[in-house]
Amino acid sequence: MTRSPKADSKGRKLSSFLCFAVYSANLAFGRAYKPILDAFGLTYTQYIALIALSEADEQTVSALGEKLFLESNTLTPILKKLEQSGYISRTRDPADERQVRVSLTAAGRRLLDKEINASLVEATGLGDEFPIVQKSVVRLRDNLLHHTRGDSKKG
Amino acid sequence: MTRSPKADSKGRKLSSFLCFAVYSANLAFGRAYKPILDAFGLTYTQYIALIALSEADEQTVSALGEKLFLESNTLTPILKKLEQSGYISRTRDPADERQVRVSLTAAGRRLLDKEINASLVEATGLGDEFPIVQKSVVRLRDNLLHHTRGDSKKG
DNA sequence: TCCGATTAGATCGGATACGATCTATATTCA
DNA sequence: TGAATATAGATCGTATCCGATCTAATCGGA
Numbered sequence: 198m199t200r201s202p203k204a205d206s207k208g209r210k211l212s213s214f215l216c217f218a219v220y221s222a223n224l225a226f227g228r229a230y231k232p233i234l235d236a237f238g239l240t241y242t243q244y245i246a247l248i249a250l251s252e253a254d255e256q257t258v259s260a261l262g263e264k265l266f267l268e269s270n271t272l273t274p275i276l277k278k279l280e281q282s283g284y285i286s287r288t289r290d291p292a293d294e295r296q297v298r299v300s301l302t303a304a305g306r307r308l309l310d311k312e313i314n315a316s317l318v319e320a321t322g323l324g325d326e327f328p329i330v331q332k333s334v335v336r337l338r339d340n341l342l343h344h345t346r347g348d349s350k351k352g
Numbered sequence: 353m354t355r356s357p358k359a360d361s362k363g364r365k366l367s368s369f370l371c372f373a374v375y376s377a378n379l380a381f382g383r384a385y386k387p388i389l390d391a392f393g394l395t396y397t398q399y400i401a402l403i404a405l406s407e408a409d410e411q412t413v414s415a416l417g418e419k420l421f422l423e424s425n426t427l428t429p430i431l432k433k434l435e436q437s438g439y440i441s442r443t444r445d446p447a448d449e450r451q452v453r454v455s456l457t458a459a460g461r462r463l464l465d466k467e468i469n470a471s472l473v474e475a476t477g478l479g480d481e482f483p484i485v486q487k488s489v490v491r492l493r494d495n496l497l498h499h500t501r502g503d504s505k506k507g
Numbered sequence: 508t509c510c511g512a513t514t515a516g517a518t519c520g521g522a523t524a525c526g527a528t529c530t531a532t533a534t535t536c537a
Numbered sequence: 538t539g540a541a542t543a544t545a546g547a548t549c550g551t552a553t554c555c556g557a558t559c560t561a562a563t564c565g566g567a
Contacts, residue, residue, distance in 0.1 A: 214400075220400060223377075242522080257545080259544090270548080275522085293533070323370075334485070338379075342384075423554090424517065425556080428517055428518085
């Protein structure tokens, strides 16, 4: 169909942009999860941080940041909030006072052990395709990150 | 998805969460695009808004928001910035003073006609898989949005 | 015609992201 | 040892997102 010249020349429609698909899928995740997470007093990012924390105890902020692709400027405020909420603990490492060790508290662990996950996975409505889509998006992300790394300074 | 109640008591790995894959893919897009968009003085969101604006002239803020899955609280500041940058025009509709009509300026159109797109698509590194991944993510997003609509107030 | 309801944006506050910068601690090496 | 350097977090300013609320304009019914 001959759309106006501008939409055609190079001008694909917005919906054909992968970046927009991911961008809006991320918004959609946030909204789909919100009512569920609200019940636990969590935000989307806080929930993701808790999952990363469930993988190991005594992680440093940097280690956590590598998993989440975030740095201390973003993580510190979030971790402080999670600490205030009682879901995690933050302590300076006595062996190296520069580092802060972060762990789930019992309350935090209980939270994740609830069926929070089941209700959330269901919201994707992807069925059997779930793992396939997941793999593709992971590869996409890694390609993008790799492409970015080609710069000069630190990632 | 019928995943076992708990893949491990420690929880599945963060990387196995689709929500995290999308979340981090979105972060990765932002970073991969940033050096390219910086050269044009654009942020990621502003760029996406411009693409949506390239599809039609004289769109209302609401119409634009439907495409972008955003509302006036998010769009208004962004559109004001794009107006200040000279890439778009904002005018109250004389027929209905409540509505604001938004269009690309000549400068905005020139910007999108540059090869900004080509360099950006390349960064995904997905090759032939590009359209497949794109479709899956779109469906995922729509499922999530549909799931959300059932819950609360406005659709 | 007038008043209430609706609609379209705009504003405000809280919570991310992120670049730039700062502080405190640790390490290196002359 | 001590100054320069490096590292780990923390802080700050800007730009999104989003819920809640506000204002202005339009519409609808009596």
